[in-house]
Amino acid sequence: MRIASACLIALLMAVSTAAAAETLGISKTKPAEGPYVEIDGGFMVPYEITIPGTEVQLSMVPVPGGKRVMGEGASAYTVKVEPFWMQKTETNWAQYKEFMRLYDLFKQLEGNGVRLVTDDNKIDAITIPTPLYEPTFTYENGEDPEQAAVTMTQYSAMQYSKWISGVSGKQYRLPSEAEWEHAASGGVAGPYSFGDADKIGDYAWYAENSDGAQHKVGEQKPNQYGLYDMNGNVWEWVLDAYSEEAPAALAGKTVTVAEAIQWPTKPFPLCSKGGSWDDDAENCEVTSKLGSHDDDWKGSDPNIPLSPWWFTEYPSTCVGFRLIRPLTELPKAEMIKYWDSLPENLQFDVADRLNGGRGVLGLVDEKLPEAIKQLDE
Template identity: 25%
Template structure:
C-alpha cells in the first residue's frame, strides 16, 4: 500500500489539479513608457521612451499542468530530455544533473501531483517557443515561429502565441507605475525571491498582482523573452514603436529575477540573458499575443 501511494504521488504525468488548461491572458492596452532605469545597471541605460501596441500577456507564468498538456498531446521532447538534463540547486550550489527535465523541481527531484500550479522549470527558449506554437495550433492561429534546423524565423504579425518582447514585458510589469518591482515598492508583497522563497519556486499567483492584474513578474522564476540580448541595445536603440531588439545574437533576454535572486535582479527594469538552449531550475516563461 505504501509503495502504491508513493507511485501515485511521484509518478510523472499526473499534474491534474484544477489549473486552467491553457494560460489565462490579460489584455494590455498599449501606450508609451520609459524603458530602462537611470539608477539601474549599465545595460538598462539610457532610459528612453518607447511605445507598444495593444497585446495580450500571460496572467501568470506557464504551469506544470499546462506544459504537461503540451507534452502529452504533441509528444514533444524538451532540450533537457534530449540533452544532458538541467542545472539544479543543491547543498554544494549549482550542478548539472542528467535526466532532469520539466517534471522535476529545483533539486532535481520529481514533482508531486500537488505541484500542478507551480511554474514549469528546466525549459529552454526553444521549448517555450514550441509550446507557443502548440497553443496556436489548438486555436487555429497563425504560428509565430518557424523552425528551420537550428534557426528560427519569427513572424511579428502572426496572430498566434509567442513570447513577449522585452519592451512588452517591462511595460506589463511596470503597469503604468514607477515602482522598482512589478506593482510595488515592497518586493515581499509581489514576489518570491531569495529573502522569502525558502530556496524554491512557489505556485503561481500567490503574491499580489500589479495594476494590470499580472502576477509574479518580480521573482519566482526568470522568464524568457523573445528578443536577442545585447548589453548595449538601449544605447543603439532606434525603434521607438514596438521595439524587437537586435536582429541576431547568441543569447536571449530573460526578465524578472527568481526565487534564488536578490532584490536587485527582481526589479521590473533589470535585464539578463541565457543561451537559447539553456535550462535551469529557476527559469520558466509566460506567453503573449498581439492585441487588436
C-alpha cells in the first residue's frame, strides 16, 4: 500500500513538473542568452505564438516586476508592479484585421444557429468592430500589415484582448498606465529609457524624423526590455481614464496595480501613452499621455448612437495599442473588468447597436477556430 501511494505521489509530481515545464513563456532553466526574468521555480522568457485560427504571430517579451512612482511632489504615489509579458511591438494591421474578420464570421455562425450567446455563456462573448463606414480615414496613413493598427476605441482594444485570451487559453489585456510606464522606462529613471533626449531619433518615430507618416512597427531600436516603439509611432491605449492630476486618494501611498487603475466612469477622456509619429519629443516621454474626446474624435461618424468601436477624426489616426499577459492569472469573473468594463452610457450604445442588428456578439474560446473552419466545409 505504501509502495502504491509512493508511486502515485511520484506520478503526480512528474505530471505537475511536466505541466510547469510546458507553461507558455516559462523556462525551468536559465536561458544561455537573451532576456529573461527570474521568478520562483523558473525564468520568464520571450515567446511567440500563432494566434489560433489565423496565420499571424504574437510576440511577447518578459518585463520584470518593480515599483513605479506616479505623479509628482506631494501627490506622488508608488505602484507595485508584478512581472508580466508585453507585446514586443504595437498591434499591427495583420493581427487586428483577423479580429475585424470575425464580424462576418460571427454573423454566419449566428445565422446558422451555432454557438449562440445566452445568459449562461455570455461571460465568454465579445463584440466585433463593425465594418468601416469610410475606410480611407482609418487607412489614411497606410494599412501595411506591419503598420500599427489605429483608430479603434479603447473598448474595441479591450475586446480584442478578450478574443486573444479566449482562443489561446491565456489571459491577455491592456496594460494599466503604471504598468505601461514601468515597461516603457526600461528600468531607467528619467523621461526616456535611452537617457539622453538627443538619442530619440534612434528609438522613436516622431515629428522630426517621421516624414509626416506612420512607419512599420519594430524598425527603431528597442528599449532595455526588448520593447519597440514605446516612444513615438502611435499612442497606445491603457486601461485608465485620463486625468491631468494624480488621484488625491493615492497620494503618498504604495498600492498594487489593481488599486492604482483609474477605471473610467465617463466615455471620455480615456488615456493613451507614449506619443506618436506626429508629436514632438516632449510628447513622446514615458510620462506623456493623451486624453480621448468622443465628441471631437467621432465628429464624422454618421451612426446614432456613435460607434463604440471606431473613431473618425485626427488624432485617432495616431492611436493604437499593445497587449500584456500578467504572470499571475485571475479568476475569469475578475478578468471581466479588464475586458468588458464600460461606463453606463457606453453600455447603452453597445446594446443599442446590437439590438438594431448593427453589431454582433460571438463566443470566444479554444473551440472557435474549429467552428469557423467548419463554415468553409
